[in-house]
Each structure stands twice: as structure tokens, then as C-alpha cells.
């Protein structure tokens with residue numbers, strides 16, 4: 176019985192070991208650990224790939240989100256709208272600036288924010304919306320941009336999980352005022368350590384972001400504003416340049432895995448992820464829904480199949496946000512999803528046999544349970 180894990184970073188590394196070592200060696204020989212040429216190369220490569228004017232490499236996806244909000248001057252008294260069904264960083268950065276996170280519910284099918292609920296959550300204090308493209312599928316950006324644009328509210332894309340995803344013809348990262356990527360090692364473009372990037376078409380926002388990344392320095396030792404050290408190391412940028420070469424192929428492999436799951440699971444007791452007509456998904460996670468989630472997770476584990484729950488606790492019910500006054504029942508769809516979602520292995524190193532084993536395991540549990548149901552029904556009838 177094969178063991179099918181959620182990740183195979185070792186396998187991915189082995190494909191490119193020599194190139195990575197050469198890239199690291201190049202940086203070692205240059206001794207330019209900060210702001211070396213690879214940083215600019217990565218910024219240009221990703222800005223071009225996403226079709227925006229500016230890429231600004233950052234120390235992490237979290238710092239990218241924080242710095243984007245700092246650039247937009249989000250401060251105490253401001254409200255920022257976001258989903259509750261996301262990774263903590265999306266909300267944490269709002270609270271760290273003293274602003275108020277305003278959580279809205281998501282669409283049951285796509286797991287992304289519901290534009291109608293965004294509109295209802297807007298007040299005179301709303302300054303920005305952070306739109307998360309969860310699991311690798313873009314949110315309904317046309318509707319969200321309409322809502323925001325009518326009121327001069329800034330839109331920040333949290334594209335940490337969505338590099339190379341598309342909304343119509345437009346790539347994730349080009350759909351709002353600013354966008355944030357993450358290069359956390361498990362991401363679709365995963366680095367060797369922490370990393371991230373801000374993308375924007377706006378020249379003046381880009382200039383402020385570049386200053387904030389470097390302690391707010393406007394010229395050497397002159398500080399117009401207070402920033403931080405949000406720089407990405409040259410070594411990490413050089414490694415990411417190598418990893419970028421495989422991204423399109425890896426995304427294709429993720430999509431093939433997802434297509435095999437979709438076909439095999441369509442009639443089963445689990446609900447495969449729904450992809451909006453306009454969207455092309457990059458399957459950072461392949462996330463199914465089932466009311467028997469915990470039973471399935473345990474069964475898969477006994478079959479040697481890994482799985483993940485993203486996310487088990489909604490952000491509006493986290494202890495650190497208790498003072499915001501949300502209660503169980505405040506965001507019913509999110510609260511149901513946290514009990515029903517399960518992410519299956521979908522990484523690019525899966526073999527066809529691995530995928531078959533995951534599928535067979537799910538269907539076997541289905542059949543085993545049907546048999547049990549039939550037996551127990553028989554018993555009841557007697």
C-alpha cells in the first residue's frame with residue numbers, strides 16, 4: 176500500500192538540486208546577500224508573469240500584507256473587510272495596525288468571499304478589502320471591484336495561494352490595487368525559507384512600499400516614514416528564480432491530479448471543489464466537502480493517505496478577536512465549512528498510482544459504509 180502524503184518537497188528538490196546548488200553558489204561567490212541582482216530579477220520576472228508594473232520582494236507573505244496595509248495608511252479607527260475562512264495572517268496584519276477586521280461570510284461552493292455580504296459590511300470607516308483567493312481560485316473580482324470602486328475603497332488581493340490562477344484572462348495579483356504573494360515552502364511557488372512579494376500597477380504605491388520595506392528610508396539615512404526590515408534575502412530570490420522554471424509544469428500536474436479526482440468523486444459522498452466558469456484554479460489545495468469529514472480523515476490515514484483541514488477554526492471565533500463581539504452563528508457558512516472541508520494530496524510529485532490510491536480509498540469507505548447501511552437497514556426492517 177503506497178503512502179501518499181500531502182507534500183513531497185524532497186522529491187521536488189531532487190528534480191532541481193544541481194541548479195539550486197549552482198544558484199546558491201553564485202550568491203556565495205558574489206557575497207551580495209542583501210539586494211543582490213537576483214532580487215530584482217525575481218521582481219521583474221513575477222511582475223511580468225502577472226502583468227503588473229511593479230514587483231517588490233518581501234520577507235514573507237505576512238509582511239507583504241502588513242506592508243501593503245501600511246502603504247495604504249490603514250490605521251486605528253479604520254475597518255478592513257476580509258473573510259473569516261482564511262489563514263490567520265490575513266486578519267493579524269489588520270489588528271497589528273490597530274485597525275478593525277470586519278469578517279464576512281463566504282460562498283458555500285467556492286469558499287471565497289460573497290460580494291453581496293461585502294457590500295452589506297461596508298460602513299463609513301471601511302478603508303480596504305482584503306480579498307483572499309482561497310486554495311488557488313480567484314474570488315469574484317468583477318463584483319468585488321464594483322462594490323469597492325463605487326466607494327473609493329482599496330482592494331488588496333491576498334494571492335498567497337493563487338500564483339498563476341486566472342480570473343478570465345487576468346492573472347491573480349493583477350486584479351486589485353495591490354496584491355500579496357507568499358513563497359512559504361509549501362506554496363505553489365515555495366522558497367527555501369520565508370518570502371513574499373507585493374505586486375501593483377500604481378507607481379506611487381510602489382514607491383512608498385519600497386521605502387517601507389527598508390525602514391521607511393527615502394534616501395540613505397533619511398526617513399520620511401517609519402517602516403521595517405521587510406527585505407527578501409538574495410539567496411532566497413536566487414533559489415526562487417530556479418523554482419520559477421518549474422512552476423507552469425507543476426501547476427499543470429496539480430490540475431491533472433484535480434481532474435482525476437473530479438471525475439472519480441463526482442458521484443461519491445464527497446463534494447469536489449467547484450470552479451467558477453471564469454476561473455482557472457491552481458489547486459494549492461484540492462478541498463472537498465463532506466458531512467463525514469472526520470470519519471473520512473481517519474479512514475484515509477489508515478490507508479496511508481495524508482489529508483489536511485484548512486481551516487479548523489474560523490478567524491471570527493479566535494480568542495484574540497473575542498472583543499470584536501462575533502458569536503457562534505455570526506457567519507454560518509464559514510462555521511459549517513470548518514467542520515466539512517478536507518484537503519487531499521494534490522502536489523506535483525504524485526504518481527497516477529498515488530492518485531488512484533486516494534480515490535480508491537475514498538470510494539472504498541463509501542462502499543464499506545453503504546454495505547453497513549444496507550445491513551443495518553435490513554436489521555431495522557426485520
Ligand SMILES: Cc1ncc(COP(=O)(O)O)c(C=O)c1O
Pocket residue numbers: 235236237238261262264265307333335336356357358359369370371
Ligand atoms: C491565505 C494566506 N495569506 C497569508 C499567508 C501568509 O504568508 P507567509 O506564511 O509567507 O507569511 C498565507 C500562508 O501562509 C496564506 O495561505
